[in-house]
Amino acid sequence: MKRNPFNPGSGVPPPYLAGREDQLSTFGKVLESIEDGHVENVIVHGLRGTGKTVLLDEFNRMCRERKFLPIRRPQFSEKYCNQEEFEKALKFDMRIAIETFSKVTWFKNRMKAGISYLKPKSVGIPDTFYYEPSYEKSTSIPFEDYLKKYLNDNWTVFENADFRGVILLYDEFHTVVDDKRNKQYVLSDFLAAVNEVQKAGSKYFAVLCGLPNLQLNVKKARSYSERMYRSIEVGNLNDEAATLAIEKALEGTSYKFEAQLVKSMVEDTGGYPYFLQFYGKETISNTTVSKITQRDYERIKPLVVTQLDADFFEPRFELASSGEQRALCAMSRFAGPNIPFRFIKSKARMSKNDASVSLGRLEKKGMAYNYKRGEYRFSMPMFRNYLVRKCS
Numbered sequence: 001m002k003r004n005p006f007n008p009g010s011g012v013p014p015p016y017l018a019g020r021e022d023q024l025s026t027f028g029k030v031l032e033s034i035e036d037g038h039v040e041n042v043i044v045h046g047l048r049g050t051g052k053t054v055l056l057d058e059f060n061r062m063c064r065e066r067k068f069l070p071i072r073r074p075q076f077s078e079k080y081c082n083q084e085e086f087e088k089a090l091k092f093d094m095r096i097a098i099e100t101f102s103k104v105t106w107f108k109n110r111m112k113a114g115i116s117y118l119k120p121k122s123v124g125i126p127d128t129f130y131y132e133p134s135y136e137k138s139t140s141i142p143f144e145d146y147l148k149k150y151l152n153d154n155w156t157v158f159e160n161a162d163f164r165g166v167i168l169l170y171d172e173f174h175t176v177v178d179d180k181r182n183k184q185y186v187l188s189d190f191l192a193a194v195n196e197v198q199k200a201g202s203k204y205f206a207v208l209c210g211l212p213n214l215q216l217n218v219k220k221a222r223s224y225s226e227r228m229y230r231s232i233e234v235g236n237l238n239d240e241a242a243t244l245a246i247e248k249a250l251e252g253t254s255y256k257f258e259a260q261l262v263k264s265m266v267e268d269t270g271g272y273p274y275f276l277q278f279y280g281k282e283t284i285s286n287t288t289v290s291k292i293t294q295r296d297y298e299r300i301k302p303l304v305v306t307q308l309d310a311d312f313f314e315p316r317f318e319l320a321s322s323g324e325q326r327a328l329c330a331m332s333r334f335a336g337p338n339i340p341f342r343f344i345k346s347k348a349r350m351s352k353n354d355a356s357v358s359l360g361r362l363e364k365k366g367m368a369y370n371y372k373r374g375e376y377r378f379s380m381p382m383f384r385n386y387l388v389r390k391c392s
């Protein structure tokens with residue numbers, strides 16, 4: 001069969017999921033610990049394209065296998081920093097989840113379908129009703145208390161359906177932050193509500209996934225969260241796993257990569273999953289033979305690099321204003337991973353305020369982030385190499 005197996009993209013399943021044994025085993029332990037009655041929450045974090053979303057697919061599957069109900073929202077964004085939008089999303093997801101399993105329950109029990117699945121108040125399993133109050137701005141209930149009550153009051157629906165717990169799998173969650181200017185504290189309120197319902201014995205657990213700044217966002221919003229959330233890092237694959245990601249993908253196809261080629265590809269991609277898929281795919285696309293050698297690869301490589309710039313880096317870089325691009329170029333002139341604010345400010349020739357505004361915007365746009373006090377990092381792997389090419 002002559003099919004190109006590689007699959008670069010966002011959240012698209014790889015031909016072979018390599019090297020995630022540790023993360024999967026940690027998550028397995030988390031579920032086990034919840035089964036034993038403990039409280040566990042997770043933060044999954046890593047640079048863009050490292051494979052967080054496809055790992056969440058696996059977590060989703062594990063939840064189902066072990067009788068937890070996963071409620072997944074794949075695309076959080078800045079919009080959800082607003083209370084009403086967040087509330088809408090949460091309620092929609094909860095209702096859909098309940099509708100889905102309540103239909104199954106009714107069929108299983110061969111009961112008359114005397115229930116309307118569409119009217120929110122009557123959706124549920126026999127004798128248990130879903131409760132959906134609306135949070136109105138005019139009420140005097142703080143948003144966190146509203147969330148807490150909403151979750152708590154509905155826990156019996158899940159409990160009576162024999163779920164061991166509800167796992168909120170939230171992707172791209174680094175985009176949800178407190179917005180002081182508009183007095184919207186969705187992140188703090190959500191974290192507080194989850195914490196409170198857990199104390200009350202309602203079994204909701206959070207798996208928050210996003211770019212590395214998610215960790216600091218959570219810590220800043222609720223300092224106690226540090227103790228409540230286990231961190232699962234998703235990074236580049238080690239050489240062995242990266243080799244497997246290539247070799248296993250080729251199994252069952254008519255393509256063969258020379259051993260030296262595989263080695264070079266692992267090195268050139270730094271073991272970053274998106275790049276591995278991309279290099280693999282483009283290498284095959286740019287040849288006519290099925291046994292591909294190191295020499296072929298060396299000829300093709302410049303094309304692959306140009307294509308990767310155009311597909312992965314360029315569209316992001318274009319999102320940055322000219323001031324933000326200047327800050328990025330300044331960052332690329334620093335050799336180490338942790339780039340001091342002072343260095344950026346001086347190389348970009350910016351005032352303290354302008355530099356900090358630009359960096360704040362770059363964080364929102366997913367290109368750089370405040371790693372710790374006074375130090376910044378890139379949010380995309382190998383971004384520096386691209387910038388060095390771009391900014392010169």
Ligand SMILES: Nc1ncnc2c1ncn2[C@@H]1O[C@H](COP(=O)(O)OP(=O)(O)O)[C@@H](O)[C@H]1O
Nearest residue numbers: 008009010011014018049050051052053054273
């Ligand atoms: N463990 C892995 N082994 C091989 N390929 C992977 C692995 N994890 C992810 N990929 C591939 O990398 C790309 C990016 O994955 P994705 O989950 O979208 O990353 P993220 O959510 O971190 O941005 C996808 O094309 C995916 O198929």
Ligand SMILES: [Mg+2]
Nearest residue numbers: 010011052053
């Ligand atoms: Mg993703």
